[in-house]
Amino acid sequence: MSGSSxxxxxxxxxxxxxxxxxxxxxxxxxxxxxxxxxxxxxxxxADHDADxxxxxxxxxxxxxxxxxxxxxxxxxxxxxxxxxxVVDALVxxxxxxxxxxxxxxxxxxxxxxxxxxxxxxxxxxxxMAGSERSGPAAASASLFEGxxxxxxxxxxxxxxxxxxxxxxxxxxxxxxxxxxxxxxDAAVAQVSHLPHLMAVLAAARLVDAPHRHLSLSGQGLRDxxxxxxxxxxxxxxxxxxxxxxxxDLLLDVxxxxxxxxxxxGDPGAPDxxxxxxxxxxxxxxxxxxxxxxxxxxxxxxxxxxxRPGELARLFAxxxxxxxxxxxxxxxxxxxxxxxxxxxxxxxSSADRLVTSLTAQGWSVHR
Amino acid sequence: MSGSSxxxxxxxxxxxxxxxxxxxxxxxxxxxxxxxxxxxxxxxxADHDADxxxxxxxxxxxxxxxxxxxxxxxxxxxxxxxxxxVVDALVxxxxxxxxxxxxxxxxxxxxxxxxxxxxxxxxxxxxMAGSERSGPAAASASLFEGxxxxxxxxxxxxxxxxxxxxxxxxxxxxxxxxxxxxxxDAAVAQVSHLPHLMAVLAAARLVDAPHRHLSLSGQGLRDxxxxxxxxxxxxxxxxxxxxxxxxDLLLDVxxxxxxxxxxxGDPGAPDxxxxxxxxxxxxxxxxxxxxxxxxxxxxxxxxxxxRPGELARLFAxxxxxxxxxxxxxxxxxxxxxxxxxxxxxxxSSADRLVTSLTAQGWSVHR
Numbered sequence: 001m002s003g004s005s006x007x008x009x010x011x012x013x014x015x016x017x018x019x020x021x022x023x024x025x026x027x028x029x030x031x032x033x034x035x036x037x038x039x040x041x042x043x044x045x046a047d048h049d050a051d052x053x054x055x056x057x058x059x060x061x062x063x064x065x066x067x068x069x070x071x072x073x074x075x076x077x078x079x080x081x082x083x084x085x086v087v088d089a090l091v092x093x094x095x096x097x098x099x100x101x102x103x104x105x106x107x108x109x110x111x112x113x114x115x116x117x118x119x120x121x122x123x124x125x126x127x128m129a130g131s132e133r134s135g136p137a138a139a140s141a142s143l144f145e146g147x148x149x150x151x152x153x154x155x156x157x158x159x160x161x162x163x164x165x166x167x168x169x170x171x172x173x174x175x176x177x178x179x180x181x182x183x184x185d186a187a188v189a190q191v192s193h194l195p196h197l198m199a200v201l202a203a204a205r206l207v208d209a210p211h212r213h214l215s216l217s218g219q220g221l222r223d224x225x226x227x228x229x230x231x232x233x234x235x236x237x238x239x240x241x242x243x244x245x246x247x248d249l250l251l252d253v254x255x256x257x258x259x260x261x262x263x264x265g266d267p268g269a270p271d272x273x274x275x276x277x278x279x280x281x282x283x284x285x286x287x288x289x290x291x292x293x294x295x296x297x298x299x300x301x302x303x304x305x306x307r308p309g310e311l312a313r314l315f316a317x318x319x320x321x322x323x324x325x326x327x328x329x330x331x332x333x334x335x336x337x338x339x340x341x342x343x344x345x346x347x348s349s350a351d352r353l354v355t356s357l358t359a360q361g362w363s364v365h366r
Numbered sequence: 367m368s369g370s371s372x373x374x375x376x377x378x379x380x381x382x383x384x385x386x387x388x389x390x391x392x393x394x395x396x397x398x399x400x401x402x403x404x405x406x407x408x409x410x411x412a413d414h415d416a417d418x419x420x421x422x423x424x425x426x427x428x429x430x431x432x433x434x435x436x437x438x439x440x441x442x443x444x445x446x447x448x449x450x451x452v453v454d455a456l457v458x459x460x461x462x463x464x465x466x467x468x469x470x471x472x473x474x475x476x477x478x479x480x481x482x483x484x485x486x487x488x489x490x491x492x493x494m495a496g497s498e499r500s501g502p503a504a505a506s507a508s509l510f511e512g513x514x515x516x517x518x519x520x521x522x523x524x525x526x527x528x529x530x531x532x533x534x535x536x537x538x539x540x541x542x543x544x545x546x547x548x549x550x551d552a553a554v555a556q557v558s559h560l561p562h563l564m565a566v567l568a569a570a571r572l573v574d575a576p577h578r579h580l581s582l583s584g585q586g587l588r589d590x591x592x593x594x595x596x597x598x599x600x601x602x603x604x605x606x607x608x609x610x611x612x613x614d615l616l617l618d619v620x621x622x623x624x625x626x627x628x629x630x631g632d633p634g635a636p637d638x639x640x641x642x643x644x645x646x647x648x649x650x651x652x653x654x655x656x657x658x659x660x661x662x663x664x665x666x667x668x669x670x671x672x673r674p675g676e677l678a679r680l681f682a683x684x685x686x687x688x689x690x691x692x693x694x695x696x697x698x699x700x701x702x703x704x705x706x707x708x709x710x711x712x713x714s715s716a717d718r719l720v721t722s723l724t725a726q727g728w729s730v731h732r
Binding site: 140141188194196203215221223240246265275276279303313 | 397494504505506507508509511512513514516539543545549550552553554556557558560561562563564565566567568569570571572573575576577578579580581582583584586587588589590591592593594595596597598599601602605606609612613615616617618619620622623624626627629630631638639641642643644645646647648649650651652653667669675677678679680681682684685691694706729730731732
């Protein structure tokens with residue numbers, strides 16, 4: 001990575017209008033505070049929940065309370081309360097720039113429009129980061145490190161408001177990605193909310209599965225269902241707030257399920273194969289690292305004894321090959337103390353890695 | 367791991383009736399040959415495809431051709447041809463034990479029953495291992511290392527046939543898991559085939575997504591959709607062969623999609639929250655390593671420069687903490703040369719890892 005247009009850790013910390021007020025001290029709000037405090041910004045915290053507020057302040061995310069003037073308000077409350085929180089901030093702090101960090105962007109924008117308050121100072125945003133844990137205790141100054149952060153301007157937004165929200169993302173270590181609120185909501189419906197629901201549909205079937213059936217579980221099942229472990233109460237709000245975008249996708253899914261059911265009865269029917277092909281084609285469209293299309297990659301499998309230190313030894317040995325590891329995953333033997341590590345590397349370097357690791361005594365295959 | 371009932375790498379190589387004939391020299395058949403040859407077994411190979419056969423033999427998976435006597439036949443052809451291949455093997459080798467390695471187990475068993483041939487010498491099996499690649503060139507002696515291998519006896523199976531197929535799994539480095547063919551097919555419908563279809567449904571939506579929407583893709587999307595990249599032609603056969611088990615699951619999915627669509631219009635409706643809760647509950651039922659329920663785990667996130675050798679340095683440093691890494695994953699910044707590594711460890715050791723890595727200069731959070 002090089003070039004002046006690339007945001008990098010070497011750039012000076014962006015200037016933010018201060019002080020900053022964070023409304024809502026859950027996982028994301030507290031993490032924003034911690035990230036900004038790292039750069040010395042003056043951060044204030046507000047929350048209806050006195051325990052969360054005290055915890056966030058104790059962690060060093062900012063000071064509890066409200067100063068006389070505020071330069072930037074970050075609304076970090078759950079989706080159901082987001083519109084009201086943004087409108088309230090715009091009214092109470094009539095010189096401040098206001099953003100929010102919610103998972104859906106048209107709903108709060110519409111709430112501001114409907115309220116008749118000053119739209120020009122509001123620019124929504126959405127850091128593409130989270131955790132299966134929640135609350136201020138789960139927060140971290142580096143939660144957004146290396147993540148995309150959607151910034152969603154609208155026609156009436158002041159340019160300095162847009163720049164301020166971009167600067168907030170950069171100050172938190174994230175990379176701003178600019179798009180409209182409508183585009184954002186359509187995008188996350190496709191790349192986040194619908195996939196979440198498909199994971200839920202797969203995982204929900206397991207509740208009635210006999211325990212012995214689950215002994216055949218492999219990495220595929222774990223990957224497909226992992227996100228379904230997220231907080232159901234929060235996801236109910238996210239899905240409901242993006243209902244308009246999700247409805248069309250879910251209608252398409254229902255049509256596909258009907259086609260699958262019809263195709264099951266007739267192995268020669270073209271629908272089943274065509275749908276499987278569309279799925280495979282879809283996976284190839286997901287960008288890989290650095291926003292570029294996924295290059296041709298290969299998986300190298302290595303059997304690793306399930307003991308502390310063995311991974312370190314593996315990666316030290318892999319490092320000697322000079323091959324860059326793009327991704328990796330560990331699968332587990334259901335009955336033996338051996339882990340199977342999948343190392344994803346560029347297709348052109350896989351043979352080199354296999355040769356190198358084999359020479360160092362590892363059990364390796366592609 | 368200890369105790370005499372636990373299959374371990376220390377046990378002597380199991381005795382297999384030889385010679386072994388492998389019918390079908392694709393990824394799985396060739397890998398079985400390579401694994402058995404590692405122990406010095408006498409392996410013969412057969413395939414209608416002369417190129418695959420020659421490639422498998424050249425790789426050292428066995429000799430092309432058929433000897434006068436055969437002790438064990440392993441049918442490793444695609445699902446559509448599996449029943450015929452098993453029946454053919456039972457008829458031609460009237461003293462041999464016959465197994466297959468297909469993804470669905472009732473269909474070949476029914477084919478043998480319907481043929482009137484000697485059912486007692488046939489025991490189906492299914493190694494829970496695969497690859498996104500296919501053909502003999504993708505094969506490996508360690509493909510099954512550390513994997514579950516389903517063995518599916520039936521009431522008329524000879525006990526020595528069951529023991530032989532179990533021994534085949536162990537000889538290939540896998541852990542045999544015994545269950546009936548019906549139970550196997552119900553199990554893989556839930557833990558493999560339906561999750562595959564849900565991944566396909568999520569990935570299929572991306573084909574029509576504007577490219578800019580995909581810039582917000584994160585690790586969740588990659589995880590949910592990864593398996594959908596598998597060979598559509600092979601999966602068409604697998605899904606069709608397990609149609610009976612999949613139909614009921616897909617009808618349940620359709621009901622859930624209808625409930626989702628109804629719940630979207632009414633945020634207060636209990637159905638949406640209840641389904642999200644079922645999904646979260648389902649994820650907790652997936653066994654973790656060694657067949658035990660997943661212990662309380664925690665994720666530690668570390669920002670890692672995207673250069674060769676940095677992972678080795680990270681795991682060397684992590685190894686110094688004495689914490690055992692249960693799983694890990696790398697996420698990528700869309701615009702910066704920094705990778706975010708997720709290290710899954712037991713919840714009780716997460717703080718120790720965070721403290722240790724932070725002290726060694728890494729940017730870490732939980």
